[in-house]
Amino acid sequence: MREAIERLQQEVEDTKNVNASARTLLGGLAQQIRDAQGDAATLNALADSLDAEQQLWAAAIEANQVPTAAPPADPPAEDGGNPPPDPPPDTPPDPNGEV
Numbered sequence: 219m220r221e222a223i224e225r226l227q228q229e230v231e232d233t234k235n236v237n238a239s240a241r242t243l244l245g246g247l248a249q250q251i252r253d254a255q256g257d258a259a260t261l262n263a264l265a266d267s268l269d270a271e272q273q274l275w276a277a278a279i280e281a282n283q284v285p286t287a288a289p290p291a292d293p294p295a296e297d298g299g300n301p302p303p304d305p306p307p308d309t310p311p312d313p314n315g316e317v
Contacts, residue, residue, distance in 0.1 A: 243271065 247264060254260035 240275075 247268060250264055251261065254264060
């Protein structure tokens with residue numbers, strides 16, 4: 219149990235580090251965009267960099283998705299799964315009025 223807790227603590231710490239890195243990256247790119255106003259080539263390079271980072275993040279998120287379970291199958295019918303019988307055909311009314 220102790221190993222599992224230590225592993226989880228390390229994963230939490232790693233996640234914090236990744237989040238901090240992402241914030242630093244985004245903050246740095248924002249400043250670079252401000253600094254490059256009027257320089258189309260630099261702005262295009264920054265846009266390309268953002269596209270590349272977005273693709274990396276999307277791939278990482280997709281790779282770490284927990285698969286969803288398929289919905290449960292319908293439970294078997296109580297009669298062993300046989301379909302219900304066809305209803306009886308409509309019978310003409312009794313000429314004597316009896317049901």
